[in-house]
Amino acid sequence: MRVPRGGVHALLGPNGAGKTTTVRILATLTRPDSGSARVAGHDVLREQRRVRRSISLAGQHAALDDEQTGAENLIMLARLAGLSGAAARGRAAALLERFDLTDAAGRRVVTYSGGMRRRLDLAASLVGTPSVIFLDEPTTGLDPRSRQGLWELIGELAGAGVTVLLTTQYLEEADRLADRIAVLHGGRLAAEGTAADLKRRFGAQRLELTWRDAASFAEAARRLGDRVIHREPARQELSVATDGSAPQVRALLDEVDPDRHGLLRFTVREATLDDVFLTLTDRPVSNEREVANV
Template sequence: MSTGQPTARPPDATSTTGPAIEAHGLRKAYGKVTVLDGVDLRVETGNVFSLLGPNGAGKTTTVRILATLTAADAGRARVAGHDVTADRGRVRRAISLTGQFAAVDEKQTGEENLRMMARLSGLSRAASRRRAAELLERFDLATAGRRLALTYSGGMRRRLDLAAGLVGDPQVVFLDEPTTGLDPRSRQELWQVVRDLADRGTTVFLTTQYLEEADRLADRVAVMDAGRMVAEGTAAQLKAQVGGHRLDVVFTDRAAYARHEQRAVHRSPESLTLGLPTDGTALEVRALLDDLDPERRDVSRFSLHTTTLDDVFLSLTRTRAASRQEPTHV
C-alpha cells in the first residue's frame, strides 16, 4: 500500500470545516432494553477516533445511527456537516462503513469487485478501471487484482473490502471492529491502512475490542459502557486517570490476595497477582507496599509497569459493573 505523500481530496460541495461527527443526547431502546442512554460525542475532521467498550455497550448501535442505518429514539447527530435524519442521502454520500466481516464477491476478482463498486458509484467504465487500479496499488493488492477474491487471505479480503468502501473518496470512514478474527500480521496491515487514511485527511471512526489497536492509532479514545460514555480523551489522559503506572504485586497466599482484590485494576487469581494504580514515584510505591503489607509477610515480589488502555478499560467498566449490582431505591 502507498506510503508516499498524501493526495488532497478534490473540492467537494459537501465538505465541512467543522467537526466531522457530532452527536448530542442519542438514545435508543429495543423494547424495555436501553441500548443508548444519552450519548454525546465530537470527532474533529481528519482525526482517528476510537470507541471502546465491552460486548453490548452500544458501540455498533452508535455506528449504525451515525451511518443512517438505524434511527435514534431521541437526540441529534451530524456527520460531515449533515443531519443524519434530515439529510440521510448527503450523509451516505460522504461516508463509508466497513463492518466486522468482509463483504466482497468471492466469485469476482479483486479488480472486478472494485470496478463494480465504482460503476455503482456513478463512474464511467474508463474512470472505474482507473479507480480500481489506483486502489489496488494503494492497498498492496495490485499483483492479486486478477485473482478471484475466493483465493484471498483474511487480511487481503479486509483490505479489498476497505478499498471498495473508498471508491467514492469518503470524508468519514466508519470501521466497526475491522480486525476481528485476523491474525497479527493482517492486523498490522490494516493498521497501516488506517494510518494512510488519516495521513490523507480522512476522518476515521474506529470501534474495537483490541486495546492496543486504539492505543496505537487513535488521536482520541472514548470508553462506552451500558449505553453511556464513561470517559473520553487522549490515550495518555485516560491512562493518567488510573495512575499512569501499575504496580503488579504477587501475594504469598490467597487470603492476602483476597483482602486487596477490590482495589486492583488488574487481577490474576491463578498467580495471586494484583495490579494497582500508582504514579510510579519511589515515594508512592514504598507507601503502597507498606499499606498492602505492613508486617512484611504478604507480598513475595512486585514489578512496576506503565499503565495500558487495558487497565483503563477494566477499571472503568468494572467500576460501573459493580455499581449496577448494588441495589437502588427510588
C-alpha cells in the same frame, strides 16, 4: 460525542454497548430513537443523501462479491458511483496497487485470505472520495501480520486527512491508532479523551508484589487490607494502587515488608487501557441525552 475532522477516533465498549448501533445510526442505516447526530455537518435524518455522499462504511463482514475478481468488484462499485468505464478501471487499478492487491486482481475473491479480503473491502470503501470512513471492528479474525498491515493503511488514511471512526474490541488497537477514544457502556458515553488522558483519569498505576511464601503473602494482605486491588494466592502475588512516585513506593515496601525478608520481587506497572475499560464498564449507566457530531 464530537469527532474532529481528520485522524482516528475509536469507540470501545463491551458486547452490546452500542458500538455497531452507533455506527449504523451515523451511516443512516438505523433511525435513532432520540437525540441528534450530524456527520460532515449534515443531519443524519433530514439530510441522509448528503451524509451518504460524504461517508463510506466497512462493516464487520466484508461486503464483496465472492464470484467476481478483486478488480471486478472495484470496477463495479466505481461504475455504481457514477464513474465512466475508463475512469472506473483506472480507479480500481490505483486502489489495488495502494492496498498491495495488484497480483491478486484477476483472482476471484472467494480465493482470497482473510487479510486480503479485509484490504479489498477497505479499498472498496475508498472507491469514492469519502471525508468520513466508518470501520466496524475491521481487524476481527485477522492474524497479527494482517492486523499490522491494516493498521498501517488506517494510519495512512488518517494522515491524508480522512476522518476514521473505528469500533474495536482490541484495546491495543485503539491505543496504537486512535487520536481520541470514546468508551461506550450500556448505550451511553462513559468517558472520552486521549489514551493518555483516560489512563490518567481512570487507570491506577500498580505496585505488584511477589512473596517468598504463603505466610509472608498472608501477612502482607493483612497489613494492606482493602487497599489490595488484585491478588493471586496460587502465585503469592498482591497488587496495590500507587501514584508511581519513589517516596510512595518506598513507604509501601517498608510498610508491607519491614524486616525485608518476605518480599521476593516487586514491579511498578503503568496504567493500561485494560484498566480504563474495566473501571468504566463496571459503573452504573447514566441518563444523559445522546448527541453525536462526526
